[in-house]
Amino acid sequence: MRDFLAAAVQLTSSSDPQSNFTAAEEQIDLAARRGAELIGLPENFAFLGEDSRRLELASDLAEQASSFLVTMARRYQVVIMGGGFPVPVGDGEHSYQRAQLVGRDGQILASYDKLHLFDVDLADGSSYRESASFSPGMTPPPVVDVLGLCRVGLSICYDVRFPELYRDLIGAGAELLMIPAAFTAFTGKDHWQVLLQARAIENTSYVLAPAQTGVYAGRRQNHGHSMVIDPWGTVLADAGVSPGAAVAPIDLDHLERIRTQMPCLKHRRTALF
DSSP: OOEEEEEEEEEOOOSOHHHHHHHHHHHHHHHHHTTEEEEEEOTTSSOOSOHHHHHHHHHHHHHHHHHHHHHHHHHHTOEEEEEEEEEEOSSSSOEEEEEEEEOTTSOEEEEEEOOSOOEEEOTTSOEEEGGGTBOOOSSOOOEEEETTTEEEEEOOGGGGGOHHHHHHHHHTTOSEEEOOBOOBHHHHHHHHHHHHHHHHHHTTOEEEEOEEEEEETTTEEEEOOOEEEOTTSOEEEEOTTSSEEEEEEEEHHHHHHHHHHSOTTTTOOGGGO
């Protein structure tokens, strides 16, 4: 078998971790019942709120979030990716944003700490300074075999704007790119789907992009639209703006056909530059 169902879960997370875990399990259960074997949760699935509160909780929350993922993988017999939870750096002021991939047996297959931090001033007057309370990861994102047939590359949210990261993942054998996010509504309306489709098309790869939706911290709006996109850039599933999941088939034979018909990865001439 070279095809399976994957689910990009969409949540409206809050500053209450237990409520977030309950909401996440509801969606995991529904996705597993639909036949999904690979399930992705969005960035900040375990906590989404004020920086000071996150830093206060980070030590316990890191352990709780990892344990939750292990429990979910075993309970529902799925491979699961938690798209981002805080892990203390050790200075009392910063944390890493960590994505973790867990196998059906509860084994942690890979962890990745977000490399690119969202420090921007937007035209709507919003400013974001992730570097004020996050530290960038120190190692490149991993590529991992899952389900015995698909190689998955990890990334997180703002990483999607850095195509060279995904070239490295493809060079390491990735066939599916996981891009969990908490994309702002202001940037998401213009850039989210375009960027996801670009990463899929230029790398002839599947993209699984679980996302946050709704309002958090009482004032900021997330874009939603969790998606599964195929290597041709076709949006196979879009979760819209409500909590739920985008569920679609990952077909490795389809991927191979597209890479054969459009062999741009083989046509790269980087040695000239």
